[in-house]
Structures are given as structure tokens and as C-alpha cells.
Amino acid sequence: MNRFTVCGPTGDGLQPRRRLVVRTGAALVAAAAATSLAACGGSSSAASTSTAKVTIGADSDAAANGYDPLLYGSAQFSFFAGLYDALFVTDANGDVQPSLVTSSESSADNSQLTLHLKDGVTFTDGSTLDSAVVKQNLDRRSDPTLAAYGQLARAIKDVATPDAQTVVITWAAPQANGASSLADEPGVIIGSKGLEDPNSLKTTPDGSGPYTLDTGATTRGSTYTLTRNDKAWNAGAFTYDTVVFRVITDHQALANAVLSGQVDLAGQLDPTLVDQVKSGKDVAQVGGTVVGMPVVDKTGATNPAFAKPEVRQALSYATDRAALIKLHPGAHATAQLFPQAATGYDEALNEQYAYDPEKAKQLLAAAGYPDGFTIDQTVLGQPSDDQVAVQKQWAEVGVTLNFVTATSTDAVFAAAQTQPLLYNSTGFTVGTNPAGFVAGVLYGGFMNLQKATDPNIESALGAALGGTGGAKDDALKQLNAAITNDGWYIPFFETYIYNGYDKRKVAEPAISPTYGYVVLSTVKPAS
Secondary structure, X not given: OOOEOOOOOOOOOOOEOOOOOOOOHHHHHHHHHOOOXXXXXXXXXXOOOOOOEEEEEEOOOOOOOOOOHHHXXXXXXXXXXXXXXXXXXXXXXXOXXXXXXXXXXXXXXXXXXXXXXXXXXXXXXXXXXOHHHHHHHHOOOOOOOOOOOOOHHHHEEEEEXXXXXXXXXXXXXXOOOHHHHHEOHHHEOOOHHHHHOHHHHHXXXXXXXXXXXXXHHOEOOOEEEEEEOOXXXXXXXXXXXXXXXXXXXXXXXXXXXXXXXXOOEEOOOOHHHHHXXXXXXXXXXXXXXXXXXXXXXXXXXXXXXXHOHHHXXXXXXXXXXXXXXXXXXXXXXXXXXXXXXXXXXOHHHHHHOOOOHHHHHHHHHHOOOOOOEEEEEEEOOOOOHHHHHHHHHHHOOOEEEEEEEOOOHHHHHHHHHHOOEOOEEEEEEOOOOHHHHHHHHHOOOHHHOOOOOOHHHHHHHHHHHHOOHHHHHHHHHHHHHHHHHOOOEEEEEEEEEEEEEOOOXXXXXXXXXXXXXXXXXXXXXXX
């Protein structure tokens, strides 16, 4: 996502990045503005099994807007999992597990979810976890600046607190798997003082996580140092006494940092640098990342043409994916959001939406745009090679993709709200749990800024989240088809996440199959 990043040597437009992100809004902007760090020379030190410290390289600033975790998407949870805990968390298999919750149960009609909270959980401000704090957190859900909440703003009807350790959530519509909506970043619980003074979170975290922020060893936008919080209820689940996140936004510098031993592991390696890293260190490969352009406006609020599904379909038909993957050796051309390894992937959709400019013209004419129309897309610096290629392809059917150069980071932030298409140069990690990605990002998150609804997507999503066995498989296939047919995402190709690490010092990192971030609790020394 996925973490959302706007960085890189080309200054690509609005570019979501997988692993530690799916971040949005101002966080996306600040990542774009971050200054690249040059990697220093030097050789790797001898292997050690010490659990004193691990250093993780991050390709963008995980806390660009401060330490309120709700400002970011779930893929930022690799960093924030150290400082905060959530009601539920997603494990390395993509399954939702209780964390601050000891148990939960849904009503027979799935209209309510009852949570039973852990006892003895304390926050860095000295306050303790209870139902009032949880309610106070969830009552922030209508704040439009809190990207992590996404669909929760309309999904939750009411939050009740029958006693100090019980929370009852009433859904606006039945939720077969409501826990998934409260996993990772959306389910993070902030302490009372942080909620009473949200501005304090700009500089001071207020969580119940296994680590606290060492402000003396932290430089915003460069290095974040976390030290073990022995008072945390789950401190024993995390191996290292100190975790250092180093922000290295330059691709080559990040690869150099892995090779030189400046960092013990790093996600989001540039694919063109993987062989270089393999020459001296180790690389873990994770699939399930789809590059393309998310359609954030399906209502026509920012561009009237996008209210027509035929227009969105036309953009898919007008995209020559076979030409695009020539720029990305090893990538797999695809017309669907679901990766090849995910249940619900359907090769027939790639055939159905194969490059067909004549079909695109017919659809545009049927939608009332026989002469085409213009799309504005903001870029930082110069557009990427993919954007330029797609610009030429769409021009052949009458669609003008107009690149608008940002004059400030504020302009980039505004573009996410005022333009219909974002650009995703490094892909979203949909992984093996696509229903979770759709619920948290595509339908209920920042890819749906205009709060569009689609009965086919909503019905299939509900069945996929609540189903089992063959019924769930069928629902996932229907969900994939609904997203593709309604043009909620214009996919280009599927690629991979590459994580560099030193196997003499750390075990192969586990990566969330849903969001692509490093699962912090699984980072351990080499055996």
C-alpha cells in the first residue's frame, strides 16, 4: 500500500506503495517530500544472535504526520504495531486474531458485535484500557482526516458500553465478519490523554504497544527508535529490545543499506536492484502486488465522465498491458485486481478485457463521450514511464490524460480529493486475502473517497467475508468480477514485493499477505 507512498527518483504522480503503507492524504504527500538518504559505505559486521537491536529499512516515512496511527492505512501497521495495539490484528497468514479483545461474538443476525476487553492493559499516559476508551476511539470515526477508519464512518451505527470491559458495536448493516473491520490500524486504541489532546499525538505517541518511542534517538523523517516497554501485556511476543526504523527513500540507497549492513532487513526493494542485493545478501519474494490506477471517484463528483461505468470499462480496454510489461521484466499483465495466487482470480477476465481500442471507443460513445474527454492527474516532477505510455494509449481512443505538475505538497494532497484517478507505480499488495483488501481499502478505505456504493460488490464482499468453503470461493470470484466489470480499478500488471535481509542476523521476514508490510512480531534473530 499497502502503504501509500509518493517517492522515488522519477517523482511519479500519486503512487501507492505496498509494504509499510497504503497510506493516504497528507501522509502520502509528506512521503513524497522526504529527502532521499545516501547510503554510506562499509562492510557488514559479523553475524550475531543478539536480540538487543534490529534495524529495519523503510522506503518512506511511516510517521510523516505524527504519531496518530489513524491518519494512515493498515499497511503502516508494521511501524505502529510497535507503539500501539489494536482490538484485532492480522497475522502473517492474513487471518484476523484478537489482541486487545479476549473474545467476541456476533448476534444471530450479525447486526451487533460484542467485544470483551483484556484486563490490565495500560497506555503510556498511565490510563488503562476500558470500554469508555474504546468508545472514545471509535467515536472519532466520522473525522474525514482519519484515513484508517475508512468505511467505519458509515459501517458503525452505535457503540455502547454496558460495563467497563464490554463494548457492543451495532452495525448500520449486518456484518458477517465485523472483526476484520477492526483489525490493525482501524482497530488501534489510543490512550485517554492522546484522545483528549489529539495535537499531542503529533509529537508523542500514546499507545499500549510493546515499545515506546525513544525521542532522544529519533529524528523525524530519518530515524525512529523504539525501546521495549516491559509494562506492555504483549511485550514477550516481540523479540528485540530495540527496533530502529531508518527512512531511506532512495531505491539505490536502500539496497546499498542492506548490502552494507546498515539495516538488517528492508522491504520494498526496487525490482531492478534485487539481483544486486542477492549478490551479497538475501531476498524474500512475495507476490500478490497489482500495479494500476485506482478509480477513487465512481460518482462523477470530480469528473462527470467517471459516473459512467462504460467510461471506466473503456479505460481498461484502452490499456495495452502487453506493452506495459515490456518496461517491467517478470511482471504479469492482468486486467483484474485479484492476484494469480488468490482465490477468485479468473483468467477469463484477462481475456474479456484484453486490449481492444475499438471496444473502448464504442463504450465511450455509448456513455455520451464519442469524442473522448480529459482526465487531470497530478504528478511530482515528471510522470513515470508507465504513465506516459498509458497517456499515449488512451489518446488513441480520444481520452486525454493531462499531467498537472504539483507546485507544493498541499497540491498533491488536494489532488487525492479532486481528481478521479490516482496512480500506483509500485502496486497494492492484495495478497491471498483479497476480501480484506477490498473491505479495508478499495470499498471501505481511501480508494473510495466519494463513498460510492455498488450492490454487486457489496453483496459479494459480504458473502466472501462471512462464507466458508465453496460458497466463499464462489463469492470471491463474483467479487473479483464485480470490481473488474464496474471499473473500480484499472490494473496494469502484477509484480512482486522483494524484501532484503541478512540471514546471518535475522530470520526470513514474514510479510502480511493482505497489505504487504513486515509483521513486526515475527521479526526474529537467525536461528
